[in-house]
Amino acid sequence: MKKQKQGSGRGPVEQAVQYYLVRPRHLAGGGDPRYISEFLRASGWKDQSKTGVRLAFESPDRTVRVTYDPFNRPGGWTIQAKATPQQEAWQATLSSHVPAEIVAGITDALTRPRSAHAPNVWAPLHEQRWRTHHGEHVTAISPDGSAFLQFHQTGPGDVCWWAGAGTEHGMVWNATFTSTTPMHLVQAVSTALADPQPVMRPRGHVPLSNRIRTTSVSVLPSQLTAWQQARISAARTATWASNRPRKNTPAAGPYATAGSTHPRR
Template sequence: MRKQKQQWAGWGPAGGEQAQQHYLVEPRYLAGGGDLRHVTEYLRASGWKDKSKTGGPVVFESPDKSVRLGYDPFTQPGGWTLSGRQTPVQGAWHATLSRQTPVEIVAGVTDALTRPRSAHAPNVWAPLEAQGWQMEQGRHVTVRSADGDAVVRWHQSGHGHGHWWAGARNEHGKVWEAFFTPTTPMHLVEAFSTALADPQPVMRPLGRVPPSQRIRTTSVSVRPSELSAWQQARINAARAATWARSSFATTRARTGPGARPYAAKAGRPR
């Protein structure tokens, strides 16, 4: 593990606070699980309902009740599950991401669930290839990171069926893996691959950095107010986007899709 040290460029005056040691970790896919609230608080701010029971697994449900997110630390192998129910335009789907999948990568998928789909056709491979990941030809379509420690694969079975699989490993073995059923909406798998390939490091507090020689770390001093401000900015962004969508939907419902509410009434010339 290679280390560097620098002072974190903060969001404001220190105010007498005691700075705490954190680490910027790269590549992000070997950074360890991270803080669950990076995922759950964004969903909460986006209008998802917290269905968790005290002492039990984390459970969140989308506003339209079409998707359910779970995180279970009590079972083996445990980790994240995402389930989408069948709709008139989408088959039922399921995804699992194991416990040590970095929350920033999980959030790539869950954040995308809170936004309207893009008009462009999804391409799972494009974000990976843009960051220098290499495609391998064979029975299964595989793209591997430049360091060889992370893989995304379209796994084709002998019966014409297939599924998406991804995983990462370090010198100690498998770190995490993710599985998406064939019916998983492609824009969600693309969002996953985009977050996975993102070259930006992720932050972990002292004591939460994996013991691996495959990662690079930069030591930074962070004041609690700085960390809180960064977390709050993410939550505020979710709330703003949710409000904007709600406001647009309300206006559209009142005026109708083709209405021009400010158009002047036509009159006969005099």
């Protein structure tokens, strides 16, 4: 796609590109895996990607590994953590259509120090009016009924966290977290899942569903670059600041200066 044209005596002039802001975010499709991988790289994680595995990153302390494999079924994200004196081994698996912005809930959290506050997985969902059902399994369901998070228990010691989303065409994605997954990481996922803010997808990459609402936006390539760089810079700054007490730089919110918007449906 041609992004620049020559202005009369003024050099190259950018051409806006059409994107869509998609709601709800959990039905927006997988998105760009680099949203996750570039943040991990900027946070000091080691890139161990090899042929046959599209992405593979290892934490600086070598206890956690994040991989993304879209080629082999069922494909998607796998996050594995080794046992340590402070934490049992755990694993999370997220299928390839889980939006990158939701996967980033857990991967971004892995790069930050754990909060001193006790985690509450359900709180972010309740704040966004998700309905909670108590029974054999405790389940929170999104207001439109298209997504859920469940504490799934089939027997003594046989428990896990399970999340998923679907449209009128059926299930779109699912994610599971072993019972030993740290609660603050599960809460990070529930926070990203419940976030009412839309996510952005390029033209031709919006799933077909009557449960999706989109808004057309005109975006300059320089804006996209700036948003991407802001996220990467925030990761680098936070990594540098992690060794200095009382300092923290939050990630910049994307799309704050998106171009003209046009409601689509």
